[in-house]
Amino acid sequence: MEFQAGAVDPGEAQLVGAVGIGISLAPFALVNPAEAGYLRRVTDARQFQIGVLGSGKGSNLVALAEGCGSGQIPARIGLVLSDVAEAGILQRAREHNLPARFIPPGPYRTKLDEAAELAFVQALQAAQVDLIALAGFMRVLKGELLRAYEGRIVNIHPSLLPSFPGLEAWKQALAHGVKITGCTVHFVDAGVDSGPIIGQLPVPVLDTDTPESLHERIQVAEHELYCKCVAGIARGELQVHGRRVISC
Numbered sequence: 001m002e003f004q005a006g007a008v009d010p011g012e013a014q015l016v017g018a019v020g021i022g023i024s025l026a027p028f029a030l031v032n033p034a035e036a037g038y039l040r041r042v043t044d045a046r047q048f049q050i051g052v053l054g055s056g057k058g059s060n061l062v063a064l065a066e067g068c069g070s071g072q073i074p075a076r077i078g079l080v081l082s083d084v085a086e087a088g089i090l091q092r093a094r095e096h097n098l099p100a101r102f103i104p105p106g107p108y109r110t111k112l113d114e115a116a117e118l119a120f121v122q123a124l125q126a127a128q129v130d131l132i133a134l135a136g137f138m139r140v141l142k143g144e145l146l147r148a149y150e151g152r153i154v155n156i157h158p159s160l161l162p163s164f165p166g167l168e169a170w171k172q173a174l175a176h177g178v179k180i181t182g183c184t185v186h187f188v189d190a191g192v193d194s195g196p197i198i199g200q201l202p203v204p205v206l207d208t209d210t211p212e213s214l215h216e217r218i219q220v221a222e223h224e225l226y227c228k229c230v231a232g233i234a235r236g237e238l239q240v241h242g243r244r245v246i247s248c
Helices: 059-070 088-095 114-126 144-148 169-176 211-234
Strands: 048-054 075-082 100-102 131-134 153-157 180-187 197-204 238-241 244-247
Touching: 048 059, 048 088, 048 211, 059 075, 059 088, 059 211, 075 088, 075 114, 075 211, 088 100, 114 144, 131 211, 153 211, 169 180, 169 211, 180 211, 197 211
Parallel strands: 048 075, 048 131, 075 100, 131 153
Antiparallel strands: 153 180, 180 197, 238 244
């Protein structure tokens, strides 16, 4: 995988995400994860390792696990972590024979405290995780976890970013009256749903939609898109130029 920060060759005529979806982005400086050394650990004898963090039911974890099991994603899920002791994602992990742990998040509602961040980092590093995939993880990353895995964390968001960042994006889209929404896979930075976009998949908004029906269709699209984007990263098919994520 080659991640490059800087200007894009003027001869580049097309910008695509990991699944060939066009995106247009503004300048952004992203760390080159190859410098962190994790790419050098991925060899024919060692599979690419994914760590999944989630707070909810775990439907995107199931999609990723099935993608790894089928060979669509050339990787394995090495660890599943949750900040919620009874989260469904932990049960889904056990059903797929994946190592899973609850780590207490600390007293804050929207972020991990310092001790929790350190515990997450230590667990992920012990599992030799190469890429972190957030799957409904309801905490903003700003501390040691983001620093330790900068440029190596991805998220799936239920809207076509930069529209409708934040919570319950499908409700935002429905209330705003848009005719097309969808989902986005993006790299994670210190902002809220603001990192470079890897891929997007549109979902039409029907006149008869309720928040529940729209969310259900977006989730179907999420499962397809997340697997394709993570597979592209694991296969080394992406380059990052500023905010632009392109196929190589």
